[in-house]
Amino acid sequence: MLVTRGDTDLSYRQVLKKAGRVFAGVVLLGGQSACSVPLLNASASGDTKTVLSLLQEGHDANESFPFVGTRPLTLAAAYGHAETARVLLDAGADVNAEDLTGWTALHAGAFKGDAPIVSLLLERGARPRTAHWFLESPLSIAKRLDHKDLLELLRRAP
Secondary structure: EEEEOOEEEEEEHHHHHHHHHHHHHHHHHHHHHHHHHHHHHHHHOOOOOHHHHHHHHOOOOOOOOOOOOHHHHHHHHHHHOOOHHHHHOOOOOOOOOOOOOOOOOOHHHHHOHHHHHHHHHOOOOOOOOEEEEEEHHHHHHHEEEEHHHHHHHHHHHO
């Protein structure tokens, strides 16, 4: 099959070869972020119905924003959307997934001071990590922010 451009006939293979050099990065990076954005947005806003719909359409509960690795579960935890977090976990979201900085959904829940979120994440296997020189543990975050109701939960966690 030929593509006509002015006075030049190009095969699709030639067009793809030429365009591929220019657009390969855009398709790979832009496509990935464009695909994950709806699920990330729905998770952050607590729109559980849309999250369910997107998952049924083939979105992966572990999609992440390129480069930084922010995942839907972390956003749901950060904004206190327990039902959305539960749906994501039921769909296979990795409860211990880290972003580029090492931040997890448990860090986000501890930062928010959300006991139901923290409890849910711990029940589903979240591991409170020890602190590093560059990253506080969820327990350290809860202490620093005076989230007293989380301290016992996080201390009892394996």
